[in-house]
Amino acid sequence: MRHLLSAADLDVAEITEILDLGEEMALVQGRPVKKLPALRGRTVVNLFFEDSTRTRSSFELAGKWLSADVINISAKGSSVSKGESLRDTVLTVASMGVDALVIRHMASGAPLQAARWFAELGLGVHVLNAGDGTHEHPTQALLDAFTLRKHFRTQDPSRDGFAGRRIAVVGDITHSRVARSNVALLTTLGAQVVLVAPPTLLPAGVDGWPVEVRTDLDEVLGEVDAVMMLRVQRERMSGGYFPTPREYTVGYGLTRARLGLLRPDAAICHPGPMNRGLEISADAADSAGSLILDQVAAGVAVRMSVLYQLLGGADEGGALR
Amino acid sequence: MPDVTGLEDATSLARQVLDADQVSRACARMAHEVLEANRGPAGLVLLGIPTRGVPLAERLGRAMAEVESTPIPVGSLDVTMYRDDLRQHPTRAPGRTEVPVSVDGAVVVLVDDVLFSGRTVRAALDALGDLGRPRAVRLAVLVDRGHRELPVRADHVGKNLPTRSDERVSVRLTEVDGYDEVTITGDDA
Numbered sequence: 001m002r003h004l005l006s007a008a009d010l011d012v013a014e015i016t017e018i019l020d021l022g023e024e025m026a027l028v029q030g031r032p033v034k035k036l037p038a039l040r041g042r043t044v045v046n047l048f049f050e051d052s053t054r055t056r057s058s059f060e061l062a063g064k065w066l067s068a069d070v071i072n073i074s075a076k077g078s079s080v081s082k083g084e085s086l087r088d089t090v091l092t093v094a095s096m097g098v099d100a101l102v103i104r105h106m107a108s109g110a111p112l113q114a115a116r117w118f119a120e121l122g123l124g125v126h127v128l129n130a131g132d133g134t135h136e137h138p139t140q141a142l143l144d145a146f147t148l149r150k151h152f153r154t155q156d157p158s159r160d161g162f163a164g165r166r167i168a169v170v171g172d173i174t175h176s177r178v179a180r181s182n183v184a185l186l187t188t189l190g191a192q193v194v195l196v197a198p199p200t201l202l203p204a205g206v207d208g209w210p211v212e213v214r215t216d217l218d219e220v221l222g223e224v225d226a227v228m229m230l231r232v233q234r235e236r237m238s239g240g241y242f243p244t245p246r247e248y249t250v251g252y253g254l255t256r257a258r259l260g261l262l263r264p265d266a267a268i269c270h271p272g273p274m275n276r277g278l279e280i281s282a283d284a285a286d287s288a289g290s291l292i293l294d295q296v297a298a299g300v301a302v303r304m305s306v307l308y309q310l311l312g313g314a315d316e317g318g319a320l321r
Numbered sequence: 322m323p324d325v326t327g328l329e330d331a332t333s334l335a336r337q338v339l340d341a342d343q344v345s346r347a348c349a350r351m352a353h354e355v356l357e358a359n360r361g362p363a364g365l366v367l368l369g370i371p372t373r374g375v376p377l378a379e380r381l382g383r384a385m386a387e388v389e390s391t392p393i394p395v396g397s398l399d400v401t402m403y404r405d406d407l408r409q410h411p412t413r414a415p416g417r418t419e420v421p422v423s424v425d426g427a428v429v430v431l432v433d434d435v436l437f438s439g440r441t442v443r444a445a446l447d448a449l450g451d452l453g454r455p456r457a458v459r460l461a462v463l464v465d466r467g468h469r470e471l472p473v474r475a476d477h478v479g480k481n482l483p484t485r486s487d488e489r490v491s492v493r494l495t496e497v498d499g500y501d502e503v504t505i506t507g508d509d510a
Contacts, residue, residue, distance in 0.1 A: 024399070
């Protein structure tokens with residue numbers, strides 16, 4: 001494999017290699033000269049059909065800190081707004097001789113489709129999935145695992161890894177690519193994932209997932225090592241999934257009152273951007289157990305690691321073969 | 322790497338050039354030389370280049386600390402990302418860079434096991450430049466086997482070892498391999 005399309009494609013060894021290298025990359029972030037020459041002469045294109053702040057900017061920083069040339073193309077202001085098809089857009093960009101395409105698209109499977117077109121045409125472009133529809137967001141899951149691994153290690157250096165850890169993922173599972181990638185990745189690493197959502201926001205087929213499904217958040221909070229709050233995606237919320245935002249908060253928001261139900265050492269994660277006061281209260285987001293800013297910092301390190309794994313060597317690819 | 326068909330062939334081809342005692346004497350001498358050249362331990366920082374440069378740097382550091390009764394900062398400097406042959410190999414997993422003190426104004430002694438083409442040292446100089454601006458950079462190697470491809474020379478050498486370019490020099494260190502030894506392996510069967 002020469003692409004990063006899905007967290008489900010990764011085995012434990014590959015994940016560990018990406019996270020370990022991410023630790024080295026994180027050290028570069030603290031240096032006066034934030035630059036490694038490893039990807040000098042490589043070109044990375046961020047092709048974003050959906051809005052993004054942190055994913056796009058962290059891929060951009062990651063590429064630049066590895067000395068790659070990075071350009072950003074967003075749907076707005078590109079030929080996409082003139083009606084160009086996905087195929088024509090990605091093949092146009094690929095034909096310019098770029099080395100990697102970081103794709104975010106509202107359609108599930110768009111990056112995989114792009115990778116197939118490249119294979120058909122014999123183009124050696126690496127594809128990285130930066131979020132596709134409701135399918136996957138593998139680098140988000142990698143940075144979440146990176147952040148949690150570091151947090152668990154700090155708490156108890158004698159106990160390594162995710163075996164026996166219980167991690168709750170709370171909120172709109174149906175529309176969440178973050179949830180799908182995290183379920184795949186954390187399960188591969190040996191953690192027990194607990195999905196907590198109102199029944200209307202649980203996807204069809206969730207029974208077949210390797211997870212525990214619960215509907216009462218209060219019951220779950222005291223049982224878990226970490227709680228991952230998902231964003232309520234207002235842009236996808238036209239279907240009457242819950243009566244009012246207020247009611248959602250009462251049932252599934254991490255409110256100030258619920259903070260007290262968490263174990264004192266439990267970690268709080270959120271992939272961002274947060275709707276403060278809806279799925280997460282300001283008290284929770286800014287509490288001592290919150291790893292939300294660590295997640296953002298980890299985003300750059302983990303994406304540096306992934307870019308290096310894909311582009312750092314001869315064209316066969318590295319850990320992500 | 323020579324194309325060996327069996328273990329016996331491999332051992333018969335390998336010729337020992339330094340045994341464990343000679344390795345430790347070479348390290349002790351180099352430790353004294355570094356101190357002498359620097360007129361004491363002031364400002365010294367030892368940075369080993371992974372893999373086997375790191376335990377060598379630690380050994381030199383310990384020997385120097387014993388002589389001077391003061392701790393010498395020892396760290397590691399990974400050069401993988403700075404290599405000029407990255408594109409010619411599958412992706413390499415980088416090692417650790419751990420620099421215990423600021424290198425600004427320090428006298429950095431780079432430590433490696435074998436000096437060959439000089440390309441690793443060039444990469445190390447680039448990596449070091451991104452960490453700060455040392456007052457001076459020195460190079461200490463256990464074995465200098467010649468065949469330089471770049472204008473690089475070592476300041477402190479454990480053993481000058483004339484080799485043919487197709488021969489292979491292997492340094493084994495207890496910390497990594499379980500025993501100390503330097504061998505040379507010829508390509509002719």
